[in-house]
Amino acid sequence: MKLNMKKMLAMGLLCMVGCGFAVVGNAGSFKLSEDVKAPTVALKQAAQVGLLTHETAALQNLENKDAILVMSFGTTVKETREKNINATVNAIKALYPDTKVVLAFTSHIIIDRVKANEGLVIPTPEEALAQLKAEGYTRVAMTSLDIIPGIEYDYKKAVFNLHKNDFKKVTFGTPLMYWQGQEDKDDDVAESMQALATQFPQGGKKDAILVMAHGTPHPANAYYAVMQDKLNALGHNNAFVFTVEGWPSFENALEELKERKIKNVTLMPLMMVAGDHALNDMAGDEEDSFKSILKKEGYNVDVYLHGLGENIAVQNLFVKKASQAWEALQGAKE
Numbered sequence: 001m002k003l004n005m006k007k008m009l010a011m012g013l014l015c016m017v018g019c020g021f022a023v024v025g026n027a028g029s030f031k032l033s034e035d036v037k038a039p040t041v042a043l044k045q046a047a048q049v050g051l052l053t054h055e056t057a058a059l060q061n062l063e064n065k066d067a068i069l070v071m072s073f074g075t076t077v078k079e080t081r082e083k084n085i086n087a088t089v090n091a092i093k094a095l096y097p098d099t100k101v102v103l104a105f106t107s108h109i110i111i112d113r114v115k116a117n118e119g120l121v122i123p124t125p126e127e128a129l130a131q132l133k134a135e136g137y138t139r140v141a142m143t144s145l146d147i148i149p150g151i152e153y154d155y156k157k158a159v160f161n162l163h164k165n166d167f168k169k170v171t172f173g174t175p176l177m178y179w180q181g182q183e184d185k186d187d188d189v190a191e192s193m194q195a196l197a198t199q200f201p202q203g204g205k206k207d208a209i210l211v212m213a214h215g216t217p218h219p220a221n222a223y224y225a226v227m228q229d230k231l232n233a234l235g236h237n238n239a240f241v242f243t244v245e246g247w248p249s250f251e252n253a254l255e256e257l258k259e260r261k262i263k264n265v266t267l268m269p270l271m272m273v274a275g276d277h278a279l280n281d282m283a284g285d286e287e288d289s290f291k292s293i294l295k296k297e298g299y300n301v302d303v304y305l306h307g308l309g310e311n312i313a314v315q316n317l318f319v320k321k322a323s324q325a326w327e328a329l330q331g332a333k334e
Contacts (some may be wrong), residue, residue, distance in 0.1 A: 215246020
């Protein structure tokens with residue numbers, strides 16, 4: 001039995017009101033309804049969705065000294081780091097030239113390798129916040145270069161919650177794709193797919209684009225199905241999203257190619273940087289790389305070896321996310 005769309009919407013609204021949640025602003029988050037007079041700790045934690053804001057009552061007498069913390073998983077490949085991560089951080093710096101902007105990596109392994117190979121010391125988010133506090137910064141806008149709200153984003157969210165009381169005010173923005181057009185929210189996935197499509201080559205019925213994402217055991221893996229749906233809705237029916245470590249798999253994408261009798265394939269990463277996965281799993285010369293497998297299957301293969309940070313349209317979306325965290329830090333109304 002199918003429910004009428006208006007009835008479904010009404011039921012959803014009733015559930016939100018009953019639980020005491022309300023959706024506030026395009027760039028905002030779920031917030032507890034003012035009708036909830038004595039919310040429990042568990043209810044408050046459940047409401048930590050979307051852009052987060054915290055003010056520490058005991059520190060409100062401190063003067064405002066603001067900084068922006070940009071957090072990325074990182075990469076050991078220097079060239080792609082400069083073209084993608086550093087380029088995006090520089091774009092944020094250009095927007096806020098009078099504000100201290102700090103970059104932190106969440107991968108401790110990458111941090112160690114970059115230090116050993118290049119002598120470059122990049123802090124973890126925890127270390128970066130500790131340093132900002134030591135330097136007298138009292139308010140911090142935290143922003144992420146994550147693609148989806150998966151395990152990496154959860155790590156950064158945990159850092160926010162563990163260190164939010166160290167500062168007068170802290171905000172934490174959402175990753176590239178978070179909202180999906182619910183209520184009055186942005187459709188991050190559609191915007192991101194539109195931005196991704198700016199790098200798609202022109203093609204015919206025998207041409208296809210395979211977009212390689214990372215994949216995750218986190219429930220956020222479901223975002224990849226939404227991405228595919230948005231690509232289809234935008235008319236990019238020859239583009240297929242697959243993951244290295246999740247679903248849909250490369251085998252799923254290969255089935256699509258065979259079913260549609262595709263002859264020519266362009267491989268490209270759906271990752272912030274064209275790092276190890278892109279260089280080896282996707283485009284490597286080893287017989288088990290996706291490029292080699294496709295060639296063995298008889299396809300003509302082109303490789304687009306650029307991270308998302310090199311795509312100006314995508315880069316602008318990351319800057320937009322940083323701006324949302326910054327505006328929330330300044331107390332601007334959404």
